[in-house]
Amino acid sequence: MRGGKSYVSAPPAFSNDAKRLLVCTGATVSIFSTSTGLQTSSLEGHKALVTSIIVVPASSPASKVLCFCWTSSLDGTIRYWDFSAPELMKTIDVKMPIYSMVIPSILGQPANDDEKPSQVFAYMSVEETKVQENKPKALRGQIRKCNLTDSRLAGGLILGETQRPVPIIISASGKFFGTQSKRKLLIWKVPAKDSVSSVAKKITLHHTKNLTVLAFHPTNRIVAAGDVTGRILIWRGFGNQTFPIGDKLANGRLIQHEEERPGVRGDDDADSCTTWHWHPSEVNVLSFSSDGAYLYSGGREGVLVVWQLDTGKKKFLPRIGSPLLYFTDSPDPTLSSISCADNRIHILKMPSMEILKSISGIKLPCSFPEVKESPCSKFAFDYSAGLVALRMENYCIQLYSLFDDREISEIQVCERNHQPGDDVTVIVTLVALSQDGSMMCTTEVRLPEEDIGALVCLKFWASASQNKSFCLSTIIYEPHRDAGVSAVAFHPTRNMAVSSSYGGDFKIWVCKDDIQQKSEMLQNSGWMCHAVGSYKKRPMTAVAFSADGSVLAVAAETVITLWDPEKNVLVAIIGEMQESIMNLSFVGKSEYLVSVSRGSKPRLAVWSMSKLSVSWSYKLHVEDVACAVDSSLFAVLVLPKSSTVDSNESIFQGKNGVILLFNATDPVPVATWSAREASGGGVAFIQGNQSSFQQNVSPEFLVYMNGDHEYVVFDPNDSDAPELSLTRPGHVVPEETGQFGYASIYGELPEFELKKNQSLLGPSGPSERPWETLFSGSSHNLPPLTKLCSAFLESLLEKRTAIVE
Known part of the structure; x- marks a missing residue:
């Protein structure tokens, strides 16, 4: 089971009846209902990222049920689909990665079938992969023409070249298409009777800043473009000299005097150029309304601006909460969509711009400022419900269903107004979920201003098992005095948690409503400190409870201390690693403990609890570790750091990560899988969802989520897991093992x-x-x-x- 793809890698497209929205999701096209916001079907066949979707328009109002579309992909193919079936109808291989595509001849088709073109041509922005990298100013982007009817490229015809592939925008009539290249706007006019040999004429419009986006007016010769400074330029009467109507000039005369062409630079072919400026940063979205009376614009600030074209007056749809990427019109003038950088697509009711539905994908990775002595967790997994909790930039936590591949809820951790582009003042550093998913703990750090005013806050949240809408239970300010929280873990069966700090102590927290049933919402529940422990004032770096909760393991830098959490008594001290231990996990029924050390001398070690000694260990750079609940299996995500695995480069075989599955009793890996985008990724075991798999399989599944938040859920005991390059254990010989016996x-x-x-x-x-x-x-x-x-x-x-x- 795969999921977590980006919904905003390319603009979506509406069906002719506007009841469905086709969205590029990785190598597939997902089809969503615009009324419910839920996925109904998908188009699968491409082998790489899908870059454009073009729905074949209905030639008459009575044929709105027409459900055909063209798609292009970086795999170098163009595919024709019947998305009502769904069924693949045709495949064209152009053997070059396609970054953008338009098909002018299917737009503005005449109602009379006899006048329709006999051949259909597509204009593509492709990458010429044969260009040498060391060549100065290599032009890798090309605008090329493809005959879709005959399934072949139109000879060696190259309409234009750019330094890198750029998106192509087409006018609603299909007469013009264009693109931006640095400070230039390139516009082509499609020949009236397009053929293999016909060449589209081109004009160039110039600007003083780099251009980012463009849009064509639906009826008039008006083109708008946005630049990196937030300005919007509107050229009127473009191409009147180069693209005359018939044998006459569009305006009846040739304008040569600069004062008669206000705002137009040099010899550019346009009557006038007007500049509007409201956006504080680059413009990402530009689109004219279907009647041409308004222009929509948007950018990083997360505000959709509606400009009245004749007067320049504007109104706003504010507080969308994320930078805007695409605005898409539908055949129904009352519906539009807007795609946002937080992997969310909003369905808008026009012209009131009311958000009717939102299609929410998994939140994409975002960068947070570094906080001293406050490590940040990548994500946390709900073992029982198959959910993942991810930190968001706007002080929220997203709960995402791994089995359903959709958002469950969003929890506002910090009540602060946040707008895209604002300086981040609070960082949610850690998030932890209890094993049954009924409790959540978060830590947040308020960034200091000029080294004054830093504040650490620990929060406990409660949720009924039937409802994943968490409510705040307890707030604890400065839980470890002025030190940062290094780790948080929940007791497996009780309302108990432990937090550790770099200040040299750990605290055990208990809920006063511990006796309350877990299926009920915890009303007015409160958490209080049950015990405080420390070991030689060493920084506490990792914590973990055993399977039955009778043992608490706390890492004090390089040693592991074992405690009785009820009596707060130190039971034993084991180990002496060379680097600080950053992760602790009990395996299965707690017969073994796994520790991970990072630094110049990283190590993965498995400790025997019966002998209180190292059972075996490897010198590996471990990104994440996960332990099964019902067995002695555990998985580690390993990165190929040359300083640690020089003698084992064959393990990775050119990949940038490996998942190793171990049985704690045996140092030989049970299985290995190659992992891409492993840096920043993680692994976890979750309880299987039988209804999703519809077969009798293992009750525990392994989840791998990469640095881009794409994930795969699979049965680790299935040696034929699809599309996972399974490597047999005999192919992997780890560098070294610990001594045993x-x-x-x-x-x-x-x-x-x-x-x-x-x-x-x-x-x-x-x-x-x-x-x-x-x-x-x-x-x-x-x-x-x-x-x-x-x-x-x-x-x-x-x-x-x-x-x-």
């Missing part, structure tokens, strides 16, 4: 030449020297040394036949 207690036995690799390769046949494996195995299962000693010494002695005289 006799050697873990008393050290190596060099005189016996004990070989690590022999134990890693699994059981072997009977040995010719059985005494070599005499001390292998768990130490508590071995016979006493008094019984072994005589057999051991006897095996070293050479037997001789005694001769008695």
Whole structure:
């Protein structure tokens, strides 16, 4: 199961009846209902990112049910679909990545079928991959023509070249299309009778700043463009000299005097150029209304501006909450859509601009300012419900369903007004969910102003199991005095939590309504400090509860301390790593504990709780670790840092990450999968959703979410997991393992030449020297040394036949 794709990588398209919205989602096209906002079907077939969708318009009002569309992709193909079936009708391979595409001949088609063009042509913005990178000022972007009827490129015809591929915009009539290239606006006129050999004429309009977007008026020769400074330029009467109507000039005369062409630069072919300025930063959205009376614009500030074209007066749709990317009109003049940078598409009722429905995808990664001694969690997973909680830039937490691939709810963590482009003043650093999903804990840091006024806040949230709308339960200011919170974890069965800090202590928190049923909403519940612990005033860097909650493991820099959380008594101290331990996780029924150290000498270590010693370890740079609840399996996401795995580059085989699945009792990986965009990613085990899979499979699934928040949910026990490059365990030999058995207690036995690799390769046949494996195995299962000693010494002695005289 895959999901988490971006909904805003390219503009969407409405169906002819405006009841469906076709959205580019990675290599597929997802079809949503505009009335419910839910996905109804999808078009699957492309092998790379889909870059454009063009719905074939209805030739008459009676044929609104026409459900055909063209799509282009970076895989170099153009595909023709019947999206009502859905069914792929035709595929054209142009063998170059297509970044944008328009089809002029299907727009403004005459009602009489006899007058329709016999051939259909598409104009594409493609990338010429054969251009050498070291060539100075290499032009990799090209505007090319494709014959869709004959399924081939129109010879070697290149209409234009740019430094990189750029989007193409077409007029509503299909007579003009254009694009922007730095400070130039390039506009082509489509030949009246398009053919393979016909060449579209081109004009160039100039500006003093880099242009970002353009739009054509639906009926008049007016083109608008936005630039990086927030200005909007409107050229009227463009192309009247180069593109005359018939044999005459459009205005009947040739204008040569500059004073008669206000605002037009040089010899540009336009009658006038007007400049409007409201946006404080670059303009991303420009679109004329269907009647041409208004111009819509938007940018980073998250406000949709409606300009009256004749007067320049404007009105606004404010507080959309995210930078705007695309504005899309529909055949129904009462409906439009606007795509936002937070991976959300709003369906608007026009002309009132009321938001009717929102299609919310998973929140895309955003950059947060670094906070000293306050690590930031990437995301948290709800094991029981299959949800993921993600931090958002606007002080919110998004709960997203992994099985349904849709947003469940959005929790406002900090009550602060936030507009896109504002300086971030508060950062939600950590988020943790209880195992049953009924409780949530967040930490936030208010950034200091001139090193004054920093504030750390710990918040507890409660939710009924049937409703994932969390409500705030308790606020704790400065939970660890002036130190930052390093980690938070929930008790597996009780309303108890623990937080650790770099200030050298950890605190156990309990809810006074612990006896209340978890299925009920916690009303007026409050959390209070139950106990405080520390170890030699060392910074506490990681925490974890055992499966039954009877043991609390707290990392004090390089050592692990084990506590009784009820009595707050230090039970044991284990380990001494070379770097600070940043992650602790109990495996299964808590027979083993996994620790992760990062730094110049990173290490993944598995600790035996029965022996309180290292069972085995690897020197690997671990990005994330996840432990199964009902088994002894755990998964780690590993990055290929050359300083740590020089001898194991074969593990990664050119990939930028690997998922290793282990059984805690065995240092040999059960399975490995290659992972892309692993930096910033994470792994987790979640409880299976049988209704989604409709088959009897493992109750626990493994989730991998990459740095772009795209994810895959699969059964880790299924060796045929689709599209996961499964590598057999024999192909991976980790760099080193810890010692176990006799050697873990008393050290190596060099005189016996004990070989690590022999134990890693699994059981072997009977040995010719059985005494070599005499001390292998768990130490508590071995016979006493008094019984072994005589057999051991006897095996070293050479037997001789005694001769008695």
